[in-house]
Amino acid sequence: MQVAADHALEAADSAPALQGLSPGKLAWRRLRRNKTAMTSLGVAIFIILVSAFAPVVCALLGVSPDGNSDLIADAGRPVSGPTLAHPFGIEPGTGKDILALLLYGARVSLLIALTSVVLTVTIGVLLGTIAAASRGFVDRALTWLMDLTLTFPQLLLLLALSNVMIDRLTALGVPGGNFSRITYLILFFAIFGWPYIARIVRGQVISLREREFVEAATAMGASRRRIILTELVPNLWAPVIVYSSISLPGYIAAEATLSFLGVGTDASLPTWGKLLSDSINYWQTYPAYLLFPSIGLVITVLSFNLFGDAVRDALDPRAGRV
Amino acid sequence: MLGFVVKRLGAMVVMLVGLSITVFLLFSVLPADPARLTCGKSCTPDVVQANRVRLGLDKPLTEQYTTYVKGIFAGRTYNEGQGVAEIDCPAPCLGYSFSQQKPVTELITEAVPVTMWLALGSFVLWMAIGVTGGVIASLNRGRWLDVALQSTALVLYSLPTFFVGLIMLIVVIVQFGLLPYPDYYPPTQDFPKFFDTMLLPWLTIATASAAFYVRLTRTQMVETLGEDYIRTARAKGLTERAVTVKHALRAGLTPIVTAAGLDLGLLLGGAIIVEQIFNLPGVGRLAVGSVIDSDLPVITGVTLVAATFIIIANFVVDLLYMVIDPRVRLS
Numbered sequence A: 001m002q003v004a005a006d007h008a009l010e011a012a013d014s015a016p017a018l019q020g021l022s023p024g025k026l027a028w029r030r031l032r033r034n035k036t037a038m039t040s041l042g043v044a045i046f047i048i049l050v051s052a053f054a055p056v057v058c059a060l061l062g063v064s065p066d067g068n069s070d071l072i073a074d075a076g077r078p079v080s081g082p083t084l085a086h087p088f089g090i091e092p093g094t095g096k097d098i099l100a101l102l103l104y105g106a107r108v109s110l111l112i113a114l115t116s117v118v119l120t121v122t123i124g125v126l127l128g129t130i131a132a133a134s135r136g137f138v139d140r141a142l143t144w145l146m147d148l149t150l151t152f153p154q155l156l157l158l159l160a161l162s163n164v165m166i167d168r169l170t171a172l173g174v175p176g177g178n179f180s181r182i183t184y185l186i187l188f189f190a191i192f193g194w195p196y197i198a199r200i201v202r203g204q205v206i207s208l209r210e211r212e213f214v215e216a217a218t219a220m221g222a223s224r225r226r227i228i229l230t231e232l233v234p235n236l237w238a239p240v241i242v243y244s245s246i247s248l249p250g251y252i253a254a255e256a257t258l259s260f261l262g263v264g265t266d267a268s269l270p271t272w273g274k275l276l277s278d279s280i281n282y283w284q285t286y287p288a289y290l291l292f293p294s295i296g297l298v299i300t301v302l303s304f305n306l307f308g309d310a311v312r313d314a315l316d317p318r319a320g321r322v
Numbered sequence B: 001m002l003g004f005v006v007k008r009l010g011a012m013v014v015m016l017v018g019l020s021i022t023v024f025l026l027f028s029v030l031p032a033d034p035a036r037l038t039c040g041k042s043c044t045p046d047v048v049q050a051n052r053v054r055l056g057l058d059k060p061l062t063e064q065y066t067t068y069v070k071g072i073f074a075g076r077t078y079n080e081g082q083g084v085a086e087i088d089c090p091a092p093c094l095g096y097s098f099s100q101q102k103p104v105t106e107l108i109t110e111a112v113p114v115t116m117w118l119a120l121g122s123f124v125l126w127m128a129i130g131v132t133g134g135v136i137a138s139l140n141r142g143r144w145l146d147v148a149l150q151s152t153a154l155v156l157y158s159l160p161t162f163f164v165g166l167i168m169l170i171v172v173i174v175q176f177g178l179l180p181y182p183d184y185y186p187p188t189q190d191f192p193k194f195f196d197t198m199l200l201p202w203l204t205i206a207t208a209s210a211a212f213y214v215r216l217t218r219t220q221m222v223e224t225l226g227e228d229y230i231r232t233a234r235a236k237g238l239t240e241r242a243v244t245v246k247h248a249l250r251a252g253l254t255p256i257v258t259a260a261g262l263d264l265g266l267l268l269g270g271a272i273i274v275e276q277i278f279n280l281p282g283v284g285r286l287a288v289g290s291v292i293d294s295d296l297p298v299i300t301g302v303t304l305v306a307a308t309f310i311i312i313a314n315f316v317v318d319l320l321y322m323v324i325d326p327r328v329r330l331s
Helices: A002-014 A023-033 A035-052 A054-061 A098-134 A136-151 A154-171 A178-208 A212-219 A224-261 A272-282 A287-315 B002-029 B034-038 B045-054 B061-074 B104-139 B144-158 B161-175 B191-225 B228-235 B240-251 B253-268 B272-277 B283-292 B296-324 B326-330
Strands: B076-078 B087-089
Touching: A023 A035, A023 A287, A035 A054, A035 A098, A035 A287, A054 A098, A098 A136, A098 A178, A098 A224, A098 A272, A098 A287, A136 A178, A136 B002, A136 B296, A154 A178, A154 A224, A154 B002, A154 B272, A154 B283, A154 B296, A178 A224, A212 A224, A224 A272, A224 A287, A224 B161, A224 B272, A272 A287, A272 B161, A287 B144, B002 B061, B002 B296, B034 B045, B061 B076, B104 B144, B104 B191, B104 B240, B104 B253, B104 B272, B104 B283, B104 B296, B144 B191, B161 B191, B161 B272, B191 B240, B191 B253, B191 B272, B228 B240, B240 B253, B253 B296, B272 B283, B283 B296
Parallel strands: none
Antiparallel strands: B076 B087
16 A cells, blocks of 8 residues: 555656646647648638738739729720739729739728627627626616617618718718728627627626636625626637637628628729629629639638637537547 | 416517617617608708608607507508698508608518518528538538538538529529529419529528528537437437437527527518519518618618517517427426
8 A cells, every 4th residue: 555655656756747737728729739720710810911911912913903904805805814914814894903803802891890890899798798797787788788689680770771870970070982881881780799799798707707716806805897807808708709700701791792782882992792793794704703702702701610610619628529 | 387478478578669769769860851861862842841740750759759659559640631632551550651652561561471481481491401401410420421511501601692692593594594584473373483483582591591500400419419318318229310300409409499580580571682682572672672762661660570570589489499498398
């Protein structure tokens, strides 16, 4: 007995101390080992970077989003299909380079989508946390507000309010034209999108607020504000990342849909939605115009969706063991 | 159990009141001048002023709201005692469209059946495809069939509906002429034509939605298939089919029913994009048309009706929980 115990002690001494890993570190390790996750994350970052630096990238590739009548033959037909100089082809009618349009378009689409996600998540996390942390009347009122917001037919309201709201915004001093149109879209997405994440966060916080570390903070006399901001909110990053990466493609698709319905930005500013809805008309005469923007959209949306999925799997301790 | 129903019913009524107030405020406070929107491009200051009085838009908001709500339950008469032809709007009166010269309720009831057929048809399709696909994927977890189903679903889910719809329209109708151009007829009047027109719209909506349900069902199934009672069921010697359908699927059904109910409710309020692409005279197209014409009474009415469908769907989902999940029934 004694010998065995000594032996065990000895073994423990000589072996390197077993490192305890926090659930966060375990999840990160699972995520890093997931090839799909890392690839899709890389693709997503690549797309964000090339679209953010669209002018630089276009200059490097020697393509231009400006119209060029030299590239247009009779009846608006482009002089050539995709070539080395214009890898994705030329826009019929205007002679703009499709690759350049795609890059500049991604900029607007991603700007709208990213800003909407940031706003939605900020409002959602704040109100969701407040609802769960305050219980009682405030909780009931906020939950009701979430339910009410979710009952609105959003696309319909978005269309119905677009003219009035854009007028209102310009009257408030927001620069007119595309700027106020984009502002309207983002504000609308934020106002009607927050309840989804707020619900998730509320559920999360309700389970967190009963935990010992919150009790400990309360016992030490921390203010409610401090408990919410430094104890509860930092524990919410997991659902926030998952929700963000899954909702982002939704907003990209929404922007595209609105361009199609004629509510998005005006003709001077290319977006993915506008590219897709314009290119449909040329699907037979100039298929490259339809093909490349659709592939671009699918790849972007897919990479964010896949990454979101992978993060969710990595955070789920039961995943892969069932 | 009755208490549960009554409670949910009460919540539904409160929600409807809150909703009607919000919609009403949204469309009477936000536009700089709602009366200006009653006559579109043909407006002169006199017409605007006359319409403002005719519609009671010069009265305080609370009074306008009560008149509106009263109209829904008791009907109302426009131009009463104003020396112009009186317009009768029987209950449930959701307002009167001066640009289309019809009560809003009539416009909506004409459009609802079209949307209803569209919604029901695609609902059946996407649930059948989605749930079956999800179950098959979960049973073949990690194998090529699972990967294939999941990736197809993800790609389809990533495409915007308008894009899928337009591609279908172009390929099936324009390019290969497999179906005639969409031209809506009620099913009672000309069923073959109805079917030909609705097939692509059904498929369009079903494609996008089924993709989501494949993913949802798969996730649910993978979770429940790992439970101990599934092993017990197998140990009892139940057939694999009974284990899958009666034990695993049934237990994972709650989120699927929730999502399905809400999606159906949302769809009944108008499938704006698909109705627009396939030229279906449903609620969605009525809404888009009224937005283009700035026909405020119709916009307000459609928004209200569409939101009511969602609230009712919520209620039905709550009731269905009792059927699916005995725990709800007992609590």
